Amino acid sequence: xxxxxxxxxxxxxxxxxxxxxxxxxxxxxxxxxxxxxxxxxxxxxxxxxxxxxxxxxxxxxxxxxxxxxxxxxxxxxxxxxxxxxxxxxxxxxxxxxxxxxxxxxxxxxxxxxxxxxxxxxxxxxxxxxxxxxxxxxxxxxxxxxxxxxxxxxxxxxxxxxxxxxxxxxxxxxxxxxxxxxxxxxxxxxxxxxxxxxxx
Numbered sequence: 795x796x797x798x799x800x801x802x803x804x805x806x807x808x809x810x811x812x813x814x815x816x817x818x819x820x821x822x823x824x825x826x827x828x829x830x831x832x833x834x835x836x837x838x839x840x841x842x843x844x845x846x847x848x849x850x851x852x853x854x855x856x857x858x859x860x861x862x863x864x865x866x867x868x869x870x871x872x873x874x875x876x877x878x879x880x881x882x883x884x885x886x887x888x889x890x891x892x893x894x895x896x897x898x899x900x901x902x903x904x905x906x907x908x909x910x911x912x913x914x915x916x917x918x919x920x921x922x923x924x925x926x927x928x929x930x931x932x933x934x935x936x937x938x939x940x941x942x943x944x945x946x947x948x949x950x951x952x953x954x955x956x957x958x959x960x961x962x963x964x965x966x967x968x969x970x971x972x973x974x975x976x977x978x979x980x981x982x983x984x985x986x987x988x989x990x991x992x993x
Contacts, residue, residue, distance in 0.1 A: 803904065807837050808984040811902045814870050815848050815877035816986070819900075822878055823892045830874045844869035845905040847942055847981075848876040850890070850898050852988075857898055858884040863908060863931060863940060863979075873902055901985040903942055905929065908977040916956070916970045922978075923952045930956075931977040932963055939963035943981050 803811070814831050821828035833841050846869060847861025860879035862872055877900075881890040890898070908931060913919040923930070931940045939962040941955065949955040957967035 802982060803839060803984075804837065807839050810836065810840060811846075811870065811873050811904070812900065812984055812986045814873050815900055815902050818874040818877035819881045819890065819895065822882060823890070823895060831870045833868050833871060836868075836870050840870040841868045843867060844872065846872045846876055847903045847905070848873060848880045849901040849903065849942070849944070850880050851901075852894060852898050857894070858887050858890065859942075860884055861903070861905075863905065865905075865907070869904065877902075895988075897988040899985065899987050901944075901983055903944070903981040903983045906980040908979050911976040911978050913976060914972065919976055920952045920956065923955070925950060925952055925955070927980060929979040929981055930959060931979070932956075932959055933975045934963070934965070934971055934973065937963050937965070944983070 817828070818830070820826075831840075843865040845862040845865045847859060849856070850858040858880035860883065861876045866872075867875075883889075911919065911922055913922060926946045927943060929940065929943045931938065933939075939959055941949075941959050941962070945958075946955065949958055960967055960969055
């Protein structure tokens, strides 16, 4: 069965997800006690078990990106935790500082369920890829890596996209094994530029 896009979120839900992500970051910056969104008052689609990623960029450069691939908690709660992790827990970056927050662009990506891609070779996988559309997960013997569909904006060629993803997993760009596992997914993304938060 082919992967399909998830049902589009209602405009109110999209706005609430951005607000949830922003609240998660702002409460930490302001050292306010916060335990995440009150799920009972949220639209039903934000209470569904869904996976998400939150991406922060500053001046066009990545400033933090964390998320989940499998749905284990309510979407709004998942976004809240991933926003905090992206701002303060991404090991590639120092924790976000208050002066940066007004300049950081915020993006929330909601994932469709993962779909297994049955391929026997790298050539088969490259032929299956839909540039600009597919998020991709590759795994082999305990190591795993993913690229969101947004990465296609920088890596437009499927071979280059896959080579960089293999490097992210800790493999050589030309590596392939018969037992490599592959999944694809789609995302619905909503973004807010940092300019909206500047005084």
